[in-house]
Amino acid sequence: MKKKLGVLSAVVLSSAMILGACKSEEASSNEKVEYNEEGLPIVEEKVSIEMVAPSAPLAPNYNEMTYFKRLEEETNVHIDWNNIPGDGYQEKKNLMLASDDLPDAFYGAGFSDHDLLTYGKSGAIIPLEDLIKEHAPNLNKMLEERPEIKSVITAPDGHIYSLPVAAEMDIGATPFFTSINTTWLEKLDLEMPTTLEEYHDVLVAFKEQDPNGNGKQDEIPLSFMHMFWTADIADLIFGAFGMPDNLDHRTVRDGEVILTASQPEYKEAIKYFHGWVEEGLVDKESFTQDISQYLAKGKTEDVTLGSYVWWETEEVVGPDRADDYALMPPLEGPNGDKLVGRANGSQYSRGAFVITKENQNPEVTMRWIDQQYEPYMAAQNFWGPIGEIYEKDEDGKLVNKEIPEGTTMGEYRQKVAPNQIGIILREHFGTVVEMEPRAKQRLKDLKNIYMPHMAEEKYPKVSLTAEELDTVNRIEPELIDYIDKKRAQWLMNGGVEEEWDTYLEKLEQIGLNEMLEIYQDGLERFKESQK
Structure with a gap:
């Protein structure tokens, strides 16, 4: 050698x-x-x-x-x-x-x-x-x-x-799968919800009708992890208003790069969901909990978790309880929208x-x-x-x-x-390695439940120049931080309508339009390279 x-x-x-x-x-x-x-x-x-x-x-x-x-x-x-x-x-x-x-x-x-x-x-x-x-x-x-x-x-x-x-x-087309306790649905003689209104009524029943039968009001109707990559309500709520969100708050519509968090549908989704928070239907720790706390909620001695967002049912509630839950399909919103976001990147x-x-x-x-x-x-x-x-x-x-x-x-x-x-x-797959059973199931779920309602466009994996990256990195961290804080604040405490115009002005001051222009240029170069 x-x-x-x-x-x-x-x-x-x-x-x-x-x-x-x-x-x-x-x-x-x-x-x-x-x-x-x-x-x-x-x-x-x-x-x-x-x-x-x-x-x-x-x-x-x-x-x-x-x-x-x-x-x-x-x-x-x-x-x-x-x-x-x-x-x-x-x-x-x-x-x-x-x-x-x-x-x-x-x-x-x-x-x-x-x-x-x-x-x-x-x-x-x-x-x-x-x-x-x-x-x-x-x-x-x-x-x-x-x-x-x-x-x-x-x-x-x-x-x-x-x-x-x-x-x-x-x-990876979407990481946001919502699981719901079907044992509780059956016990309370409820159907699998297909609209936000029906889901709201289910959450109320989970809260008030003691589906775990322990005589305590300890049920958590809905829990999630705010802005976590597999546990956010980006599709569950925002998709039902026709504007699925993502951690970038960036997507493509008709070839144009847009910020999801500056669209009117985004505002309406926040206003709607805040009502659920006020009714006590949402786990308030959803805005602060870490992974360990979140996963533990599915494994309490008495079953307390009614529904949650995670891309694998079993990982949250454990193998012994997994059969008590099923994936909930995308829900139709008040305006007839039912859309699943397509994950950015590659x-x-x-x-x-x-x-x-x-x-x-x-x-x-x-x-x-x-x-x-x-x-x-x-x-x-x-x-x-x-x-x-x-x-x-x-x-x-x-x-x-x-x-x-x-x-x-x-x-x-x-x-x-x-x-x-x-x-x-x-x-x-099938020659070197057998596809993991979880992955096979996820592909099946994507095909049968989510893909029929999935957006056509996404922002692909593009390469920006050093100068563009300098500008984006000057603008985007501050922008995302501001958006995420306001999103959590409005979902928990309300005020989105009163503060919306000031919020949009702040986005422009931080540099939203300049950033979107750079991402649009990157998208156009990417499209040209694919010809």
Whole structure:
């Protein structure tokens, strides 16, 4: 096998000698090391690389995951993980970049387009296109088979600063599924609601008629998580007024980029829903609760949850109660509207992995990460390793094992799968890996319940120039923060009609029109590139 030899500086060599007594068989991350250009292991002498990664709430340190233990055994590359809880990751990542206190790489990096261009230009993260070409045969193969993925990860300046993540499952058209307690419906002799008015009456019954039978008024008719990506009322309420919302508050209508949160339908939806809050039909913690609090509400000793928004019924209420709930179809609003928003973006994402200027072994790092773009490895990264989530059948396909009793697939996956890196193409399902039962069900639900009412347009994954990103990043954070605060305030306390004109003026002052113009230009360029 071919090898390349890096030169150790005197300083690094001295440091290595000092540490040698306790770590003689492992090179530290600030040494340039020999590596194998092909085959495994990647290095003959174990090397350590420092990586920062966000982690799910139930995830252990990544070194405790079977997936990474096996990867280390095969590659001889040890990762010094700094796992940061997902809800605090972006802030800590930004502090590291601002203070120039960098690891060798960010894994599951979550770098925005602005991050990529800013820190690519400054040199904090390095271009990857040559490393991909020379040291990433698995990823290269994927980019050849799906050139559109290469387009997504190529920056306007022509460089590739980050690696992609993609699973062609078509399950992300909308994340907002509403589940309702059908056992309570039957007990109270109620039908599945089809309109907002009917749903309102159901919520009143849930509140007042003691459907759990414990003699207490402890039922929660409706709970959600305000502006959370799988738990908001963006479709449930706003869609019933013909203006489905999303976390961007941005969509496309008849080819024009618009802000959902400045439309009259948005105002009417807020005014309508506030009435439900005043009646006590809505869990007031919906505006403040975190994931743990939210998921716990479906697992109380007495059943207390009447309906909720989450893209998997079972994950909220647990496997023992899942059969007591069913998905509620999109509801018709007072004006006859019944629309489901189509999620912005693409199945292909950039920003998943970056290598920093501190990395002395980018070739080793690229070879290590490329192992995870091999389809079998990518499947295990997304959903879990062989022996815990999967076993191989007689055709070599990864098929699902039974998960431990008393847990849900979503919870179990957090513990065993990083779910950060890889590409699974549509043709890999049924050949390399069996589609997860939850995903099969979600596709079925999308097709039967949501797609017939889904908006045709969305804002795609576009690339903005550095100058455009500078402007958007000056305007959009303040704009979104203001919108989200007013949305929550009006939903809880009312006042949207009285404050609406002042609110629209404030949006313009922050820079709404300038931002929309940039997004429109980006959309037009995207359309032109697809011809």
